[in-house]
Amino acid sequence: MSLPNHFELLATDGPARTGRLTTPHGVVRTPAFMPVGTAGAMKGMHWREVRDAGADIVLGNTYHLMLRPGAERIAALGGLQAFTGWNGPMLTDSGGFQVMSLSELRKVKEEAVTFRSHIDGAIVELSPERSIEVQRLLGSDIAMQMDECVRLPADRSDIDRAMQLSLRWAERSKRAFETAPAGYMLFGIVQGGDLPQLRQASAQGLVDIGFHGYAIGGLAVGEPQEVMLAMIEEVGPVLPKDRPRYLMGVGTPDDILEAVARGVDMFDCVMPTRNGRHGMAFTRYGQINLRNARHADDSRPLDETSPWPSARNYSRAYLHHLVRSGETLGAMLLSEINIAYYQQLTDGIRQAIAQGTFADFRARTKSEWEKGDIAPR
Structure with missing residues (x-):
């Protein structure tokens, strides 16, 4: 059964799409990059900086929020937006990724996944129904079905088992979501590892069930980029053209460019803030490692043409000093610079698609990355 559609496709340029x-x-303007606020906070950044950087939507983590401070507590305090102060759209993942990443602490059964909490060791059960209940208590605009993600490489039998289980959980997730108020959305998640036939079967199964949007999960988990892109190409023709497509947990700026070229609309990744905390900056020159000694006497900003003030107003020498000194300000500045760059990239993508110049934008952006950072004066 199909669900109401809240997505408007505004323009296409080849497979690349821009919409609302x-x-x-x-x-949410698409293509969109969603900064990740796992536990209801953006590491090293205030929510106003996330908004000022251009983000329309952010992501929260069902597993972590249900453990602490608890979904019922957040609901009693007005929901995730009121609780955090982010007055904008939010997407919550289902907890399925933790099924993979916490493999030493969980047991997967047909009915539910049983976790041992990484916080206090308590036994926690997460079923498709409970996952949707938690996401509804959080009040997220977009909820995700419960699924099982398999780290690649994996045996075909393991990938097939997880894909089939995820389809059964998709049906249960949709039934549990039926009482959600109008306007809120549930996305299905395509699984199937790196096997084209399983990916196609998963995508078709989800389309038959019917969702507001469709995510491509189980990628960026150890496989080469070419495998990830090949799997996107396998499922693209199966997914409805009038529904949003979300590539989960991806990724680098180059991953985003290449996935947009294959029809993807939404992305999320911890990389901008995580790399920022480790001294890495994303810029139009590519990645710059501020830990390198060569920046110690460099008075230039990271990017004198950037619309984001911190990328223009602080010297590389000062950022290098902050990073090498372990100053919190260094992690904060680089995190906001990186989030801003990702938003600038997706804004440029949207404009290029609308103007029919995406191929030129893609080539020009990659050329700037390949040329790399320019030498100091």
């Missing part, structure tokens, strides 16, 4: 996704808390 309307949620109860605002409009």
